[in-house]
Amino acid sequence: MAKLKLRGKDLRNIGYPEGPVISVAITVMEQHYKHYTQEAALALLHQVLEAPASFTEDEQLSKIAGKLIVEEPTEIAINAEAVPYRVYGKEFIDEGAIRQMDYAMRLPVTVAGALMPDAHQGYGLPIGGVLAVKNAVIPYGVGVDIGCRMCLSILDIPHTQLEKQASVFKRELKAGTVFGAGAEWKPRIDDEVLEHPAFSEIGLLKHLHAKAAGQLSTSGSGNHFVEWGLVEITDAQNEFGLATGTYLGLLSHSGSRGLGAQIAGHYTKLAREICQLPREVQHLAWLGLDTEEGQEYWTAMNLAGDYASACHHQIHRRLIKAVGGTLLARVENHHNFAWKETHGGEELVVHRKGATPAGKGALGVIPGSMTAPGFIVRGRGEAASLDSASHGAGRQMSRSKATQSFTRHELTRILADHKVHLIGGGLDEAPGAYKNITEVMAAQTALVDVIGTFLPKIVRMADGVSTTTITLLLDYSTTTLPLLLDYS
C-alpha cells in the first residue's frame, strides 16, 4: 500500500489557514495515519478543522487542534477610520472622553454617534456619549446603572410653603428616602414590577428578585438625590397646561440599584467572552441582537428600566402623600439606556450613556447641581445629535480631586449662600465639581427648548464619606452609623 503523501495545497484546499498548522498536520498524518488513504486523511483533517476543541484529548490530533485553536482569529478588528460624529460644547470636554468616542466610532457595528456637552470619560463609551449601532447592543454603552433616570413631580402646594414649613419638608425627606449602596427599604414594598415575567424566565433575574424586592424605592449613592425645590414654568405653551410662575416640585435622580448593576456586570462579562476586541475597546464588547444572549440582555435591560421607574414612583408617592400634595404634572426620562429607533431610514440601536432623549417633543429634565438650577426641556429632534441632549452639567473634576479640592466648611458656606439645605452629601458632589450648567445649556440650544427650571432647596444625597471610613464604621458598630454620618 502506498504511503500517505500530503501537500500543503491539499490542506489549504479544505480550508486550512496559512501558518505552522500546515506542516504540523502533514507531519502528524504522515507519521501516525500513514495507512490512511488521502481521502480519509483529508476527511479527518476536515473534522479537526471544523471542531478543534473536540480533539484536544487526542494524543496526536491535539497537536493539530492546538495550532488551529491558537491561530483562530479571536479578535475582531476595528475600523481604521472613525465614522464622523458631532461634538457639542467641545471646549468643555476632556481629551479622554473624545478619545473614547473616537474608538467607539471605529467599531464595525457603529453607524452613527454624537457627544453631548457634559461628556466625560467613563468605561468604554464616555458618559455623555450617544452611539447608534446595527443589530447589536453594547452593555457598557448603556452603563452600569441601567435605566438611571430623572423624575420630576410638580405639586399643587403653594411654593411659599417650602420655606414656611421647611422643617416638615426636611423631616419627610429624611423619613421617606433611604440612600447608600446596599440600602433597603423596610418593610418591603409591593409593586407590580416585581411580578414581571422576566424574573421567572431568566436565570440571573430569578436570583436577583429578592435583592430587587428589598431595594425597591431606595436611592443608591454617588450623584443620586431626592430634593424639594422651586419649579419655574417659563413657557406659556407648556405641555402641562400650567400657568407660567413658581411651583413646588420634587425631583429625584436614581437608577436600578443592585439589580441593574448585576445585570450590567453579567452581560458585559458575557459580551467580552463572545466578542473579543482590541484592548482599547474591550469594554465596548457587544451582543448580537439576534443572539440568545443579546435578547436576554435586552429583556433584562428593559426590566431594569421599569424597575428604576418604579423606584422613583414609589419615592414620589410616599413623599407627596407625606406632605399632603396632589400631582399637577410629571416629567420623567431615562438617561442610561438603549432604544430601537429609526435614524436615516435605518432601524438602529441607540445607546445613550448619560444623555437625555430629545426627539421632537420629548420632555426631559437636565439637572444642574445642588446650587444650580436644573432645566425642564422639550426635545427639538436634532438629527445630528441623534435626538439627544446632555444629562446634566457633567463633572469637571474627578471624585477624588473634588474631595481634595473642597472642605466641608466651604461647602456649608456655598449652600448657605444659596439657601440650600443639604442632608448627607459628600465633597465629591460639591457644586464646584461640576461644569457650569448655563454654559452647557448654551452649547445645546439646537437640541432642546427650555420649558422651565428647577431650583433645589432641600437636598438629600448619600453620605459621601470614603469607602474606608464606611468599612471601619461598619466594623465598629452598625447601630451608631446613622448618627455618625448624618450631616444635617
Add this chain to the structure above:
DNA sequence: ATGTGC
C-alpha cells in the same frame, strides 16, 4: 454605580 474583590 454597586457592595466586595486581578
